[in-house]
Amino acid sequence: MESLFQMITNVVFNANVPLYLIALIGAWALIWWTYDNFKSVIQIIKSILTPYFQPNENKGFVEKYGKWAVITGATDGIGKQYSKELAKHGMNIVLISRTESKLIEVAKEIESMYSVKTKYVAVDFGNGKEIYEKIKEELKSMDIGVLVNNVGRMYDFPDDLDHISEELLWQIININIGAVTMMSRIFIPQMKANQRGMIVNISSGSECQPTPLMTVYASSKVYIRNFTLALRKELEEHNVQVQLVTPMFVQTKMNNYSTSVMKGSILVPDVESYTRSAVFTLGKSSQTNGYWSHGLQYGCMKLVPEFIRTCVSFRMNKKFRDEYYAQQTI
Incomplete structure (x- = not known):
């Protein structure tokens, strides 16, 4: 039986397909394959160069979007740093998270650091539908220009699905899927009416392939990716921008289960460096990994067949689980 390659070769040459046409098809495929896999790095470079070629695009966030930014999951990690970075750019900040004492502190x-106003709303996104009326009521008279859907819930450590409690699974669904959906729905009508606005949805590199031992968490991030890309198309005619941010590993409390991740490296930046870079892309890039080394990681991962990425992620999460158990015995 002849190989698939031989069959294709015979069809091409027997049909007298011009070689230049084959070369054009190959070049076209290579260009888009490269762009799709290394899109984030290309977009970061574009973000750096845009102010030099399009000075009018270098407006401040307040001028482009409005006075107030809402950040969910705002008392720790990436959410807290987004709050600080946007305040640095002159935006007033609405902090939404679960613990009131932490909200007051942030x-x-x-x-104390910036000449801006703040407001906070204490809600637990794990409670689902019941919290959103309170958020609507608290923010109904405010001009919200930026929404950062950052709040997320991870496993305490990588583990088999049947070892995860039902309570935690519902929290992951309510927080990772419910919050990004309902928070966007609350503010879209106002942004449409104002003909301006920015929605930032924080995903994860785990969206890149099926991720054993983080099955539900990773699947929820696939939802965020597809939700964000579809929503961006819906809102572009209303001058409302939607950005997908897909970080790889960052030194945050969410990754405490792994001693190797929390050591940090050029591939695992601290949260301040990561967020400063991610906020720099705001308004300049519609889809980004947020940090240059994360863009390279994501692009290189996409060059590998999905079944291999799945196997690698399985082995990696087994290692992280072992690290977690080792910490418990100390």
């Missing part, structure tokens, strides 16, 4: 910190 609000005071931001107001």
Whole structure:
């Protein structure tokens, strides 16, 4: 039986397909394959160069989007740093998270560092539908220009699905899927009416392939990716921008289960460096990994067949689980 390659070769040459046409098809495929896999790095380079070639695009966030930014999951990690970075750019900040004492602390910190106003709303996104009326009521009279859907829930450590409690699984679904959906829906009508606005949805590199031992978490991030890309198309005619941010590993509390991740490296930046870079792409890039080394990682991962990426992620998460158990015995 002849190989698939031989069959294709016979069809091409027996049909007298011109070689230049084959070369054009190959070049076209290579260009888009490279762009799709290394899109984030290309977009970061574009972000750096845009102010030099399009000075009018270098407006401040307040001028482009409005006075207030809402950040969910705002008291730790990437959410807290987004709050600080946007305040640095002159935006007033609405902090939304679960623990009121932490919200008060972060609000005071931001107001002491920057000449901006803050407001906070204490809600637990794990509670699902019941919290959104409170958010609507608290923010109904405010001009919201930027929404950062950052809040997320991970496993405590990588593990088999049947070892994860039902309570935690519902929290992951309510927080990772419910919050990004309902928070966007709350503010879209206002942004459409104002003909301006920015929605930033924080995904994860785990969206890149099926991820054993983080099955539900990784699947929820696939939802965020597809939700964001579809929503961007819906809103572009209303001058409302939607950005997908897909970080790889960052030194945050969410990754405490792994001693190797928390050591940090050029591939695992600290949260301040990561977020500063991610906020730099705001308004300049519609889809980004947020950090140059993350863009390279993501692109290189996509060059590998999905079944291999799945096997590698399985082995990696087994290692992380072992690290977690080792910490418990100390």
